[in-house]
Amino acid sequence: MTSTITLAPDASVLPISLADIEMAARAIEGAVIRTPCLRSQTLSDLTGADVWLKFENLQFTAAYKERGALNKLLSLTPEERARGVIAASAGNHAQGLAYGAKRLGIPATIVMPRFTPVVKVQQTESHGANVVMFGEKFEDAAGHAHELAAKRGFVFVHPFDDPLVMAGQGTVGLEMLDAVPDLDTLVVPIGGGGLISGIATVAKARNPKIDVIGVQAELYPSMYAFLKGETSVCDGDTLAEGIAVKTPGKLTSQVVRALVDDIVLVGERDLETAVAMLLNIEKTVVEGAGAAGLAALLAHPRRFRGTKVGLVLCGGNIDTRLLANVLLRELARSGRLARLRIRLKDRPGQLFEVARIFDQQQVNILEVYHQRVFTNLPAKGLITDIECETRDRDHLNRLVEALRAASYEVRMVELD
The missing domain is CATH 3.30.70.260 (ACT domain)
Structure with missing residues (x-):
């Protein structure tokens, strides 16, 4: 079952502005890949929308997260850099921060829950970070990271609820609208809300009439429920673990409430189909969160039909065994x-x-x-x-x- 919520605009002062994002773009220029934003003829034909894809899965760490992490790291004073940084993450934020810190010579510690797949631990360690395994849940790891930051003087780098991180993620929106200025709609995955906060800030400043649509997995509707004033039950094994966030950010919630036009929920089957379609049609590997935008088009076809829509393929870090399983399940569903x-x-x-x-x-x-x-x-x-x-x-x-x-x-x- 899929759902939508329409949000009302808010004129309140927000934590980031277009100027902040433009400053972030200048700061990280040349240090992150200006990924392509290309039209998909086949997906356009299949969905009835004019579909443009932003390939953030082509970043060095295979996700957009290194943009916000690098912008935050570049803001640190020499004294803060010497102390080192710490974060709690089981995925792309860990790799983005570790990669940026290594390039700048900043010591980095990443606290990961014990269930984190070995491949993600190894990838984070390969960027020179000190990985600490703690707790069964992300909340346990985050609490331990804050304790270590207080005890050892590390600078804590939040994965989304930080203006500098949000501004860095917003550079994705700058590049999309530079490449395709006349987009009608932007469809952006929402976990904690950092990416959509940055993109919505750019989009509404450039064109107040553009629709900014957020996407969440049905199993983790935290931002959706927060904005409806409901209590959400966030649990279960979702393919889109990159956006499986139980509590949205305080700062990001302000931006989403003010600037995001709609939030849609997508089920696991649409996420699986979207991952398979992007590999089979576009020959590009995305994780579940990265396929959430296309899943929204599949789940809500009438909502997007006839529009010129930009989708953010926000990450490509999917376990190969899981990817194989998704592809085989889709072959079974299609009768092949x-x-x-x-x-x-x-x-x-x-x-x-x-x-x-x-x-x-x-x-x-x-x-x-x-x-x-x-x-x-x-x-x-x-x-x-x-x-x-x-x-x-x-x-x-x-x-x-x-x-x-x-x-x-x-x-x-x-x-x-």
Whole structure:
């Protein structure tokens, strides 16, 4: 189920301005990649919108986070640099801060929850950071990071609720509107709100009529619920872990309330489909949070149809095993991969006859599972599961019809 909330404008004084973001752009110029913003012909045809993609997954750390981290680091005094910096993060902020700190010769400590995937720990350590594993949840790691900052004098760098970090992230919006000034709509993932705060500040200063739309995962609707005055339940395993934030920032909430026009929620299936589409169509790898903008177009097609829309592919740090799982699940949903459960009689030649039908229908058999014991069928009953590869859903349906025409009892083992 998907939802939207329309937000009212607010004329209050905000923590960042266009001038702050332009200053950040000058500060980090040449130190981060000015990533391309390109039109997707195929996604435009599929969604009915004029779709432009900002490839922030092409940054050195594969995410936009190094923009805000670097802008913050460049603001530190010599004395603060000598003391070093600390952050709590299980993902892209950790790598962005560690990478920027290494380039500037600033000691960096990153506190990560114990559940953090080994690959992310290794990537953060590869940038020279001292990684401290603490706690089962992000909140535990964040609390420990604040304790270490107070005890050892480190400068704490917040992942989103800091004006300098927000301004650095806003440079994404500057580049998008420099490349495509006539965008009607910007669709931006929301976790803590740093990225959308910066982008909305740029967008509304340049064109007050532009729509700025935030996207959150249904399992973590923290900003959505905050702005509706509701209590949100944020829990569960979401593909978009990069925006799985339980408590939005205080500063970012002010900007979102004032400048963001709408927030939409997207489900896990749309996130999975978006990740697969971006790889198959654009040949680009994105994480779940990076695909959230496209997921919004898939979940709310009428909302965006006919508009010139910019999507931020905010990160590409996805575990390869998880990516493989997402791609295989999408193949199954489209009918190109299937598992058929077929009831056979316990007599010679039955499996051969089934295989012959697969051959006649030109369907490739990948795996065969023969089950005689763990079944509630009679002792002479037999179930065979066959995993197969077809061209599309129609091809799969023709195979099932052919099996049933040969008097076999068959059903598809479906994904949820």
